[in-house]
Amino acid sequence: MTLNDYLYYFILPVLSVAEILVLIRFLKGPSIIDRVIALDLMITIGIGIISIYSIINNQPTFLDIAMILALIAFLSTVAFSYYLQKRNKDD
Amino acid sequence: MTEILIYIFSTLGALFALLAAIGLVRMPDTYLRISVNTKAATLGVGLLLGSAAIFFSDFSVTTRVQAIVIFIFLTAPVGAHLLGRTSYFLGNSLWSGSVIDDLKGKYNKATHELKSEDEIKKPVDKEARKKEEKNDQTS
Numbered sequence: 001m002t003l004n005d006y007l008y009y010f011i012l013p014v015l016s017v018a019e020i021l022v023l024i025r026f027l028k029g030p031s032i033i034d035r036v037i038a039l040d041l042m043i044t045i046g047i048g049i050i051s052i053y054s055i056i057n058n059q060p061t062f063l064d065i066a067m068i069l070a071l072i073a074f075l076s077t078v079a080f081s082y083y084l085q086k087r088n089k090d091d
Numbered sequence: 092m093t094e095i096l097i098y099i100f101s102t103l104g105a106l107f108a109l110l111a112a113i114g115l116v117r118m119p120d121t122y123l124r125i126s127v128n129t130k131a132a133t134l135g136v137g138l139l140l141g142s143a144a145i146f147f148s149d150f151s152v153t154t155r156v157q158a159i160v161i162f163i164f165l166t167a168p169v170g171a172h173l174l175g176r177t178s179y180f181l182g183n184s185l186w187s188g189s190v191i192d193d194l195k196g197k198y199n200k201a202t203h204e205l206k207s208e209d210e211i212k213k214p215v216d217k218e219a220r221k222k223e224e225k226n227d228q229t230s
Contacts, residue, residue, distance in 0.1 A: 003094055003097060003098070006098065006101075007101060010102075010105075011101050011102070011105045014105040014106070014108070014109050015105055015108055015109075017109065017112070018105075018108045018109045018111070018112035018113075019112070021109075021112035021113060021115065021116050022112045022115055022116075024116055025115045025116050025124075031121060031178065031181065031183050032181075033121050033174055033177060033178040033181065033183060034121055034124060036174060037115070037121070037124050037125055037128050037174060038115065040128060040170065041111060041112070041115055041128050041132050044128075044132045044133070044136050044163070045108050045111075045112070045132065045135075045136070047136050047139075047140070047159070047163075048104060048105075048108055048135060048136045048139035048140070051136075051139045051140045051142070051143040051156075052101065052139060052142070052143070054143055055097070055101075055142065055143050055146045055147075060143075060147050060149065060151070060152040060155075063140075063143065063152065063155045063156065063159070064155070066140070066159055067155065067158065067159050067162070070159055070162050070163055070166070071162070073166075073170075074162075074166040074169075074170055077170040077173065077174065078169075078170065078173060081170075081173040081174050081176070081177040082173070084177050084181065085176070085177050085180055
């Protein structure tokens with residue numbers, strides 16, 4: 001079993017299962033904050049998937065996209081919490 | 092040698108990411124879910140990115156990976172703090188098994204200002220707090 005096979009048949013399925021579990025929380029989430037957390041974690045696990053995918057395809061360029069996703073995750077978290085606080089304050 | 096390192100790093104990273112996902116599903120409370128998101132997921136993704144850095148072992152890739160990891164390590168606590176603060180203002184209740192709520196009564200809900208214990212007019216002494224906890228447990 002080569003490294004590529006191991007990454008393809010073990011690591012990526014495990015990460016996919018993790019993503020599906022987070023999706024369950026995203027759909028279920030009792031409050032809106034839970035959904036924001038689930039979104040953040042989905043993007044974070046997505047960064048991991050991108051890094052493994054770049055190893056499999058031998059393409060280090062994919063890591064740039066991971067960096068952009070990390071930026072977007074942080075921005076969306078901050079924006080969501082800021083506007084939720086503001087909405088709550090105005091009521 | 093590098094292959095063995097990649098095996099170890101990617102396995103640990105995937106397991107930590109899976110643990111974070113399981114924790115997110117099973118944790119009973121928003122605040123505990125936030126802690127899962129900050130700790131386990133950050134470590135898992137850091138390990139996965141580290142495996143990519145070891146595989147390529149190229150200066151540009153390693154720098155990129157370092158930038159991503161440092162960025163995630165810096166922003167995860169900030170985002171978690173903001174989310175926790177917001178969910179406290181939105182009135183998400185703590186899990187019934189949580190022992191103590193240190194912020195109880197210290198936040199001004201209208202202006203979102205945090206007061207210290209000295210500024211609160213009626214300081215809650217320990218006996219009253221214990222009674223409250225007993226009432227919470229019985230009810």
